[in-house]
Amino acid sequence: MRKFGIAIFSFILFITAVQAQPKHTLDKIAGVVGSSIILQSDIELKYATNIAQGMQPNPAFKCLILQQLLTQKLLAQQAIIDSVEVKDDEVDADVDRRMRTMIQRAGGQDRLEQYLGRTVLQYKDEVRPDIKEGLIAQKMQQKITTNVNTTPQDVEKFYKKIPVDSLPTFNKEVEVGEIVFYPKLTLAEKEAYKAKAEELRKRVIGGEDFGKLARLYSQDPGSAPNGGDLGFADRTAYVKEFTAMAFKLKAGDISPVFESTETGFHFLQVIERRGEQVHVRHILIIPVVTQESLTRAKTMADSIYTLLGKNKTIDFSSAAAYYSDNKDTKFNGGMLLNAESVETRSTFIPTDKLDPQVALVTDTMKVGSISKPFLFTGPDGKQGYKILYLKSTSNAHKANLAQDYPKIKEFANNEKVGRTVSEWFEKKRKETFIRIDPEYQGCPVLKGWSTPTPAIVDVTPAESTTKP
Incomplete structure (x- = not known):
């Protein structure tokens, strides 16, 4: 908390210094997109915010900020044409969510207002237009890619384009199921x-x-x-x-x-x-868990372990659906999902990404086996008991379609989405007047963004050599 406070304080000093600069320097036009302008102060504010959040000072990052703002303006202008809108309620919710995060990190509303040099309401009014435009731009980009569909043929074609020596290596992966028992108070x-x-x-x-x-x-x-x-x-x-x-x-x-x-x-x-x-x-x-309630949770876990193991009266998936207290996994047969592959809902998890408590238990398990209940502590500090099921394991290997189809499909889809968006921007940049201030024209990421300046043709009549 203290570290963040120092960062925010540095941010405010930076803003104060910027505001003290001559007005013509602060508010010069850094970019023009159609009928919209981007001010230098817009770039400086976003740059300072990133520094306040822990980024190391790097003036070259301003090039990326300007590219992001140019992109946002292009998308927002097309959104008007395509009648893509966001409701005020959506904007308010996003503004409030961001403010709650800032307030929490600053250690309270009073401290944040002290850092910002303005009230939260004033700050919300200032950032609301940019947040609204950003949400509209997101919706417009989603519309551009809504019809992107990656077929099995696309996946195979994408995979075959990768040189053999450039194929990624995937770490050892496991598929793990869990049944969670949290203590319940009487x-x-x-x-x-x-x-x-x-x-x-x-x-x-x-x-x-x-x-x-x-x-x-x-x-x-x-x-x-x-x-x-x-x-x-x-x-x-x-x-x-x-x-x-x-x-x-x-x-x-x-x-x-x-x-x-x-x-x-x-x-x-x-x-x-x-x-x-x-x-x-x-x-x-929040009620505090008692030792008695924790003991009751263990007793319940032991009885389910007996049903799964010795008696084999219920399969793991059904037991998870009936008895697990983790809503994120119980309706998925108890299987943990790879947090880095949310869209594909992959159950294959690299062992270095596993929860350390889960990794420690599964490291000694055989495929198809079920662990005894063990005490665990969740990220939120809650304790409980857990039973694990090791469904499968695969050693580190070069990517191949047989083992890694879901991951390769995700890569192929991302490439197709990226290509679709890039083609849209390439076309839109040619149709829209874009001007970039000379200070940023050397930025590699902005190459090709400016509208070419028409060549000036000298139409002055040549001096006549014929005497009157």
Whole structure:
């Protein structure tokens, strides 16, 4: 947190220095795309933001920023022609999401406003137009590539184009299934936490400041520093219990205390409704797992292990669907997915990308075997018990279609999408007037972007040699 604060402080010093420069230098036009202009200040602000987020200073990066802005302007202008739009609710949700992240990293809204030298509302108003244009550009690019389809023939053709000595080498991979058992508290064990939430709600109803109580007592690390404020979001943003409560209340209403099975006890206040977006703040009290509940989870895990192993009365996939507490894997037969191949939903995971706890257990397992239940700690700090199933393993090898078709298809599809987008930009650049300031004309990534300047033809009449 301290490191980020220093970075943000450096960012503000940078912005202050930029703002102190002569106006004609700050706001010179760095680029023109059709009827839109890109100011030098736009580039400097994005450059400073990247430095604040940890990037090493590198003036050449401004070339990439200008290329991104030129690209965004081209897409946004075509979006107007094609009637591609984004709703205000989508823009508000994205702005709020970004602000929540910045507030959390800065250590609270007050500190962020101090760093920015302006209120959060002022800053949101400043960045909203650029964020909206960026979202429109994204939708336009999706429209350009929506009909891209990669066939098996395309995959084979792509693979055969790769020189044999250039084929990538894939590390050892495994397919692993899991059944997760989280400890569950009894009603009696949860009562003290519910009572604490009820007490805080009574204090809010009695007139105490909601935001102050949230900062002091809420156990949601993402919103507590911001007074429990979650910003605008749609129905897909929250777990079902939270969504049901948030969308049935009117602006200003405070909910009763309710339980979310995935987090704990909440109560919330609706600040504003905008169509299918709701702006809420909440206070969360998280029950602490007891040793008794952890022991009950282990007992459950042991009984399922017995059913899978000795008795063989149920297969692993069915057991995961019925008993696993991990919603991300239970409906996939318990199989873990490769986080780097989301689109293809590949179950083949490089061993160096496995969770260390899973890697340690599977390293001694045979293909087709099931592990005994073991205690684990998740990234969120939650403890539980887990049973693993090693479905398959493959040693490090050169890429080939038989073993690696899903990955090669993803590469082929990415190339086809990239080629489609590049061809669209090549055509659009020729049809659109684009001017780039001389300061950036030497940038390699901007070569070919400027509209050629027509040659000037001398039409001055030649001096006559005939005497009157």
